[in-house]
Amino acid sequence: MNFDLSEDDAALQDSVARWVQQRYPFDVRRKLAAEAPGFSRTHWREMAQLGWLALPFDEAQGGLGGGALATMLMMEELGKGLVLEPYLPTVLLFGGLVRRSAALRDDWVPRLIDGSTLGALAWQERHGHHELADVQTTLRSAGDGFVLDGDKVLVFNGAAADQLIVSARSTGSRFDEAGISLVRIDAAAPGVQRTPLQLMDGQWVAQVRLRQVPVQTSQLLFAPGAGHAPLRDTVREAMLALCAEAFGIMQVLQAVTLDYVKTRKQFGVTIGSFQVLQHRLVDMLMALEQTRSLLYRAVCSAGEGGAEAERDLLALKVMVGRCSRKIGGEAVQMHGGMGMTDELMVGHGMKRLMVIDSSFGNADVQRARFAALAA
Amino acid sequence: MDIRFSEEENAFRTEVRAFLQQAWTPELAKRIDADASYPQAIVEWQRRLFERGWVAPGWPRAQGGCDWTPTQRFIYDSERSAIGAPEVLPFGIKMVGPVILKYGSDEQKARFLPRILRGQDWWCQGYSEPGAGSDLAALKTRAERAGDHYIVNGSKIWTTYAQYADWMFCLVRTEASARRQDGISFLLIDMKSPGIRISPIVSIDGEHSLNEVFFDNVRVPVANLIGEQDKGWTYAKSLLAHERTAIAGVGDSKRRVRQLRELARRETQLGAPLLDDPLFGARLADIEIELMALETMELRALFEASKGKGPGAESSLLKIKGSELQQAIQQLMMDMAGLYGAVLGDSGHDFGNEARRSFMYGRAATIYGGSNEIQKNITAKAVLGL
Numbered sequence: 001m002n003f004d005l006s007e008d009d010a011a012l013q014d015s016v017a018r019w020v021q022q023r024y025p026f027d028v029r030r031k032l033a034a035e036a037p038g039f040s041r042t043h044w045r046e047m048a049q050l051g052w053l054a055l056p057f058d059e060a061q062g063g064l065g066g067g068a069l070a071t072m073l074m075m076e077e078l079g080k081g082l083v084l085e086p087y088l089p090t091v092l093l094f095g096g097l098v099r100r101s102a103a104l105r106d107d108w109v110p111r112l113i114d115g116s117t118l119g120a121l122a123w124q125e126r127h128g129h130h131e132l133a134d135v136q137t138t139l140r141s142a143g144d145g146f147v148l149d150g151d152k153v154l155v156f157n158g159a160a161a162d163q164l165i166v167s168a169r170s171t172g173s174r175f176d177e178a179g180i181s182l183v184r185i186d187a188a189a190p191g192v193q194r195t196p197l198q199l200m201d202g203q204w205v206a207q208v209r210l211r212q213v214p215v216q217t218s219q220l221l222f223a224p225g226a227g228h229a230p231l232r233d234t235v236r237e238a239m240l241a242l243c244a245e246a247f248g249i250m251q252v253l254q255a256v257t258l259d260y261v262k263t264r265k266q267f268g269v270t271i272g273s274f275q276v277l278q279h280r281l282v283d284m285l286m287a288l289e290q291t292r293s294l295l296y297r298a299v300c301s302a303g304e305g306g307a308e309a310e311r312d313l314l315a316l317k318v319m320v321g322r323c324s325r326k327i328g329g330e331a332v333q334m335h336g337g338m339g340m341t342d343e344l345m346v347g348h349g350m351k352r353l354m355v356i357d358s359s360f361g362n363a364d365v366q367r368a369r370f371a372a373l374a375a
Numbered sequence: 376m377d378i379r380f381s382e383e384e385n386a387f388r389t390e391v392r393a394f395l396q397q398a399w400t401p402e403l404a405k406r407i408d409a410d411a412s413y414p415q416a417i418v419e420w421q422r423r424l425f426e427r428g429w430v431a432p433g434w435p436r437a438q439g440g441c442d443w444t445p446t447q448r449f450i451y452d453s454e455r456s457a458i459g460a461p462e463v464l465p466f467g468i469k470m471v472g473p474v475i476l477k478y479g480s481d482e483q484k485a486r487f488l489p490r491i492l493r494g495q496d497w498w499c500q501g502y503s504e505p506g507a508g509s510d511l512a513a514l515k516t517r518a519e520r521a522g523d524h525y526i527v528n529g530s531k532i533w534t535t536y537a538q539y540a541d542w543m544f545c546l547v548r549t550e551a552s553a554r555r556q557d558g559i560s561f562l563l564i565d566m567k568s569p570g571i572r573i574s575p576i577v578s579i580d581g582e583h584s585l586n587e588v589f590f591d592n593v594r595v596p597v598a599n600l601i602g603e604q605d606k607g608w609t610y611a612k613s614l615l616a617h618e619r620t621a622i623a624g625v626g627d628s629k630r631r632v633r634q635l636r637e638l639a640r641r642e643t644q645l646g647a648p649l650l651d652d653p654l655f656g657a658r659l660a661d662i663e664i665e666l667m668a669l670e671t672m673e674l675r676a677l678f679e680a681s682k683g684k685g686p687g688a689e690s691s692l693l694k695i696k697g698s699e700l701q702q703a704i705q706q707l708m709m710d711m712a713g714l715y716g717a718v719l720g721d722s723g724h725d726f727g728n729e730a731r732r733s734f735m736y737g738r739a740a741t742i743y744g745g746s747n748e749i750q751k752n753i754t755a756k757a758v759l760g761l
Contacts (some may be wrong), residue, residue, distance in 0.1 A: 001377060001378060001379065001380060001381070001384075001446060001674060001677070001678055001681075002376060002377045002678065003376055003378075003674075003675050003678045004376070009376075069376055258759055258760075258761075261761070262760070262761070272761045275752070278751065278752070279748070279751045279752075279755070281759055281761065282751040282754045282755055282758075282759065285754065285758065285759065286692055286695065286696060289672055289689075290665070290668040290669075290672065290696070291668075292675075293668045293669075293672040293675060294664075294667060294668045296376060296378065296671060296675070297378060297667065297668075297671045299376065300376060300377060300378035300379070301378070312667070315663075315664040315667050318661075318664050319664060319665075319668060367657055367660050367661070368653070368656075368657070370660045370664065371653075371656035371657060371659065371660040372656075374636075374659075374660065374663065
């Protein structure tokens with residue numbers, strides 16, 4: 001048992017923390033979020049130069065071979081700055097699938113690592129409600145290849161991405177895990193129509209309309225119909241990464257709130273001297289420590305896989321949802337009127353936490369899954 | 376980062392499991408469960424552990440302890456709680472023993488420690504008073520020096536098992552000083568001394584485990600003073616931090632949850648197992664998830680302890696969350712029992728009485744060992760700097 005970081009891990013954490021501190025003061029973040037694409041390509045190039053875009057890829061593909069722990073540290077530090085660059089959609093979702101695909105990895109991993117390609121994963125459909133297997137987009141044979149038809153919603157980084165991976169049904173009926181295929185398409189391919197939308201956390205997503213989009217066999221990531229397992233595994237990694245990001249945000253919200261109650265005076269004393277607030281600040285600390293505990297637990301079991309890893313991850317996502325609500329809500333409340341203002345970081349942290357909770361199924365969805373596992 | 380136990384630790388777990396399977400017999404479990412046989416049976420359990428050399432995990436080996444690492448203690452405790460075996464009585468082994476070890480004279484060590492290990496003396500704790508609960512330093516029980524003796528007057532309250540106790544470790548005021556924490560001394564009092572009167576307090580679980588203890592000119596030899604006169608607060612405080620780490624009760628709560636799950640498979644609602652009810656499932660899941668977090672929080676604290684850091688401020692968080700979860704589990708069991716939980720006596724229902732007793736007794740968990748509100752005060756000051 002060892003909860004300490006190795007020297008390499010600590011060095012990674014330090015370098016991301018320093019970059020966030022230098023590049024991401026809150027006014028910069030506000031300016032970036034104010035207009036499309038909602039992030040900075042200069043930042044993205046820097047992240048490539050620093051080697052961070054190579055983090056999860058195998059060394060054989062030019063990557064750094066970082067595991068769940070390295071990704072956790074990266075995301076936790078990015079979370080502290082409310083960083084907007086599309087690390088999750090490009091490196092972890094698009095990259096996570098490309099990395100698993102023998103057919104695509106040689107071509108596409110280098111383009112992700114050097115920062116030249118921005119990717120996105122289009123999996124969600126209007127009716128789907130977080131269920132990966134609920135796919136009605138279709139992939140039908142046509143001549144030598146296929147055509148893709150359907151509608152994908154709220155695709156992270158869908159507006160800026162050059163390349164999309166799309167889940168589509170080849171065979172079987174709605175909800176079947178077998179029969180789901182994954183294809184890579186150019187975002188500018190004929191038949192692809194994207195409608196950009198901005199979310200309240202500043203990120204730009206897209207509604208993606210697919211009509212008779214031509215697909216070659218070489219664009220299939222896996223054998224036709226065999227996409228569900230790699231999709232599920234990739235999404236699990238992304239959920240863990242999002243939880244780490246949320247943990248970073250929670251730490252900042254807790255810290256700034258604690259600072260604020262120590263300086264803000266009312267009735268001639270700092271409001272942090274009031275016991276009612278002190279006890280609630282301890283509750284926030286408790287939420288933080290509970291999240292940290294389940295995050296470390298899930299990161300440790302992620303490498304092993306299996307039922308234990310799934311259980312730990314679901315528990316973590318539930319805890320992140322619950323604790324986000326507590327810490328985000330209390331941070332705004334204890335800042336009083338200032339907490340309501342757009343110029344303060346606090347409300348933006350709360351909004352990002354809310355978006356993370358809703359991503360890939362919120363705390364209630366994950367709790368139902370957890371209960372079904374255990375029963 | 377690695378959450379797994381080492382090979383040696385896993386081998387230790389196997390060894391512990393094998394011993395417990397042989398030592399914790401159904402016959403002993405039955406005797407511990409029954410009120411009348413409890414006092415002898417719990418001492419018998421302690422004797423079995425003593426014979427194996429495992430009665431005092433935290434004590435140094437030279438003094439009859441096991442010198443276990445914090446992780447070994449955690450493993451022992453998980454195995455013990457998994458089969459439903461109780462901890463040994465804490466008053467001697469966990470509470471006064473470590474204080475005597477750290478601050479007692481050689482003579483006191485020789486006199487008391489071997490008997491504590493064997494369970495030959497039953498100890499009770501004399502801290503709280505009618506006017507000194509969370510504000511322990513407000514205690515008023517006086518001890519005045521008269522030659523070779525202290526003369527003790529006053530009273531203690533909430534004294535668990537005073538009716539069985541041979542000895543009490545007691546905080547008394549020896550000096551009315553400016554700072555209330557000064558002038559408190561740590562005395563060992565023979566419960567057979569003339570002038571001690573014990574008055575039972577029946578608690579809301581219907582049981583008599585609590586007492587009020589009155590002292591009327593009780594003579595206590597000066598040889599029974601621990602450390603220096605007027606320095607008792609320091610000694611008692613080191614004990615309180617110790618008490619808080621043990622209080623999370625993760626292992627016991629995990630066993631309770633397994634028990635609830637089994638019961639919910641058998642209980643039916645509209646003809647279907649209660650376990651299939653989504654609302655029940657959600658409540659159970661919430662408890663299990665928090666328990667997983669608590670367990671890992673404890674492992675993190677163990678890891679810090681293994682690096683030589685003593686139980687620090689995180690022990691308050693463990694106490695708060697551990698006791699809240701115990702109560703959430705008790706509440707869920709009580710809800711499952713429904714009106715059967717209210718029946719005094721045998722209704723033929725399988726867990727109604729157990730649910731009520733554990734619920735009622737369990738109210739104490741957020742009060743004793745420093746109430747949860749006090750733990751929050753401590754954390755706000757020590758961790759948050761408020």
